[in-house]
Amino acid sequence: MNTNLFAAPSDITCLVTGLWEAVFTGDEHKAIGLVLRAVDEGIAPESVLLDVIAPVQAKVGEEWAANRMSVAQEHAATAINDRAVAALSVHPAARAAAGRGRITVSCVDGEWHALPARLLAEVLKLRGWHVDYLGAQVPVSHLIAHLHRTGPELIALSSSIATRLPTAHATITACQAVGVPVLVGGAAFGPDGRYARLLGADAWAADARSAADQIQSGPLPRPETSHQTIDDLPHLSDQEYTMVTRTGTRLVRTVLHSLEAAFPAMRQYSDLQREHTAEDLAHIVDFLATALYLDDADLFTDFVTWTAFILTSRGVPANSLPPALHLLAGELKDFPRASRILELGSRQFTAPSSVPSAAARNHP
Structure with missing residues (x-):
């Protein structure tokens, strides 16, 4: 057995490529075999975990966001990576x-x-x-x-x-x-x-x-x-976070009902499309509440940009977002911090060409 504990960059690159191909195609046996063989050949288990499995999992998330993997494929790939970690953990070289x-x-x-x-x-x-x-x-x-x-x-x-x-x-x-x-x-x-x-x-x-x-x-x-x-977090004393959290379900229902008039294309939506729209509105309210909790508008504006990217990647018109934000702002007009955050979110609305920050994209 090769006892070198550090692999050359080319070795790591090949491993990443091989593992990605295995998880993308759902080949669990190939993925686990590749990981175990790498350790058998002398690559440190820690390097396999952090320099191979971790970047492959990051790529899984990126491919899902770009609509090149379905939710089912993303879950399957993540499960294979998890089982590869489990297999590596019981390898004799991983015992300490x-x-x-x-x-x-x-x-x-x-x-x-x-x-x-x-x-x-x-x-x-x-x-x-x-x-x-x-x-x-x-x-x-x-x-x-x-x-x-x-x-x-x-x-x-x-x-x-x-x-x-x-x-x-x-x-x-x-x-x-x-x-x-x-x-x-x-x-x-x-x-x-x-x-x-x-x-x-x-x-x-x-x-x-x-x-x-x-x-x-x-x-x-x-x-x-x-x-x-x-x-x-002394800003929480204004109770805006608490009120938005407590009324979240009502806010989603009210905005969803009003959105059809503000966004006529929605009248042609199927029941499934309406369900997805309601889910998107719920996420918008959740991120608004979190931005209020942290008193950080950037978290919300990043999320709006990310949502536009996801919708565009899936061939869904992202131009429903500004009307939704406007309607939500109308419901929260008596909340100064929430109004400011929603206004900034509307200003930031674009159809981005790349995925925004990690904090925004790690969203359900």
Whole structure:
């Protein structure tokens, strides 16, 4: 067996190409065989995880956004990548003594993109940590019970969907309240970690490798347990976030009803097209609420641009978006921050030629 732990760039490129072809065609056996053979030939398991499987999974998301993969194909490809990670995790070369300490790795409640967290968990195991990997959609109360029972050195919390950030904030605060420091990662927290800082996380990492490096460099200090959530985000005192969240269903129903008059083409929509329109409106309201929570209009404008890209990629006219935003603004005319954000969203409306930022595109 070749004992070289670092592959040449050309080797990695070939592996990425081969794995992509396997997951795109739904060939699970080929994908797993390729991953295991790479480790047999001396490529470090961590490199296979982070330099092969991770970029292939990123490409899966990009191809779905560009409408070159269906939802079913995207799910199948993700499942194959997940099983490739599982197969690699039991390879003899991936076994390491867990002597460094205990860490919990979890997704935020409501977050079902579990593969980024899974990759981090496997890398930490490779580096000698005892890892409790809890997977996707972990309720806060169950997570806190787990922390009480196991007493980890820290929790690594993952979220890819920006609309889960209010829940992430509650989770961060709850973990810190029991004395466990929180490292966060995932596209939801912004490409520069801006939302991680805003929500009071103890640390942020851009990817699994940098997260593992941070953890390995030394322990995070235990947080103060007297922290109060409202102190972080004083703008929430205006109650706009709360009101938009509570009335979200009514807002979607009202705007959907009025949109037919504002956008006559909708009168010809099928029942399925109307259902999809209602779903899009619900996502718009969710992102507006999250932008209000964070007091960050960029999150909403990025999402509007992303939505226009997705609609255009699928051959759906994106010119229904400005009327929808206008109608929503009319319903929220007494909410200054919401009105400002919606106005900025309308101004930013374009038919983009490329996919916007990761925080926006990691949307259901």
